[in-house]
Amino acid sequence: MSVVVVGSVAYDGVETPHGHVERMLGGACTYIALASSYFAKTRIVAIVGDDFAKEDEAFLASRGINLEGLERVAGKTFFWAGVYSPDMNDRTTLVTDLNVFAGFDPKLPESYRAAPYLILGNIQPALQRSVREQMNGLRLAGGDTMNYWIKDYRDELLATIRQWDFLLINDAEARMLSGEHNLRRAAAKIFEMGPHTLVIKRGEYGAVLFHRDWHFIVPGYLLEEVFDPTGAGDCFAGGFIGYLAEKGFDLKAGHIDAKELSRAVIYGSVMGSFCCEKFGVDRFRTLTRSEIDARFDEFRAFTEF
């Protein structure tokens, strides 16, 4: 079943201890869609400028991603540049040129509206909300946000996530949104805001999924070498929603299959870990589904007791 992904398609300049790339394909929507494309039909809604390269479009299409919702306008594509700390746990933004992204007003193609799965990358909450409202027949909807919206657009954000099934954020964002340091209490507060499922990304330490009265925790995959963590959280999101779409996960069935949600967290973790192995989206140029499933099995091997 198909997934609609909304967010930024961008060019990134990235410097890590392993190298420096001036300009490469990036953006939350790109990473989410690439990861999701291994599991389910994936349709994107995004905006790019007339500088958006034919080969980047071809690469997305080669992964079977539906680009009907990729709006092309005059001007430049969103550009972001940043540099990572030596241990890659922190990064400093050097450039944020919104360019055509400043005028992004996502309009869903008619063919997208009945898709059952929706994932909203980190954009202005009002835009996320308008997309959610253009859809009918959703089985599962949710997305990401960030400190900026939590702090300065709190009411707009709360009105937006009230309609979501899941919220997918990092631990600092969960603490900021809930006002609780303790993650169990943070989750309880966030459930009162609407979502019944909270996925907390903890970077190298893995992820926690909270669902009302139970939770699931997975540690991070220990990579031998992290080349570039850019996009890892978005790839997590793509693996998570993609796997649920592949399985036809349905809330309306009246019960939540805890094991399926947990396995979605594992597939999210798998996709995030692959993302770090090369610069930008490069790992997805060669990655195969059998490599993904083999890493899923590795997760089982190093967590089972």
Add this chain to the structure above:
Amino acid sequence: MSVVVVGSVAYDGVETPHGHVERMLGGACTYIALASSYFAKTRIVAIVGDDFAKEDEAFLASRGINLEGLERVAGKTFFWAGVYSPDMNDRTTLVTDLNVFAGFDPKLPESYRAAPYLILGNIQPALQRSVREQMNGLRLAGGDTMNYWIKDYRDELLATIRQWDFLLINDAEARMLSGEHNLRRAAAKIFEMGPHTLVIKRGEYGAVLFHRDWHFIVPGYLLEEVFDPTGAGDCFAGGFIGYLAEKGFDLKAGHIDAKELSRAVIYGSVMGSFCCEKFGVDRFRTLTRSEIDARFDEFRAFTEF
């Protein structure tokens, strides 16, 4: 089968966001032994002053801990005081009065020498080494260390851990000892120093066990409330060695049972999590083995997929 624990028995003054205790029973040996005592016969080697309270001795004895190796001398017992940061991830030492601990020269009672399991709390490496050499018939030996010994007593430390089966340290210590930031590479370097098993404690994020060509990772238990993290790492060590002693884990059998080592990491995590629920050793005044086993099952429930 029995476990010998060597390290500090102390009084601690602790301040956390949840309260302040001026003076309470503490010390690495105390915490390790208390945790181990739920699994195996536990014998301690430590030194205290003439101020060591009868009720503290009675408490240790009530847990079945053998105190034959607890040396009592004139003077004051080791005293440490510290204050935790609001999120309890950092602590500042306010007082370290070694007192009688400065003259600690561990001598094993004859009845301890044939014990099959030895765990060395964080003390000067030369003392750890001398204890190791007083034992015969060991099945498994290892212990803890800290940044101070890694930095300023490196040669002495290397000569000591060369004889150990396992080293149990935190991630910062593993990085410092190995000179490698990446934990997989840090483990590979540490294996060259002697131990075949490396357990890395990651605080709230859990623990990783590396053994030559495989590893096991467990996330941390999500407590609703952390009252006092003092001793949690030592309780982890006590649960780890205690469980292996209970099972009669034997390297000499020619193969390593990976699942038993992994379960030892879980029992370590269980004991560390209980430790945080009350100030100092207080949780161990009421904790039962059935509570421990129930939490072990909880670990399975929140990590299985």
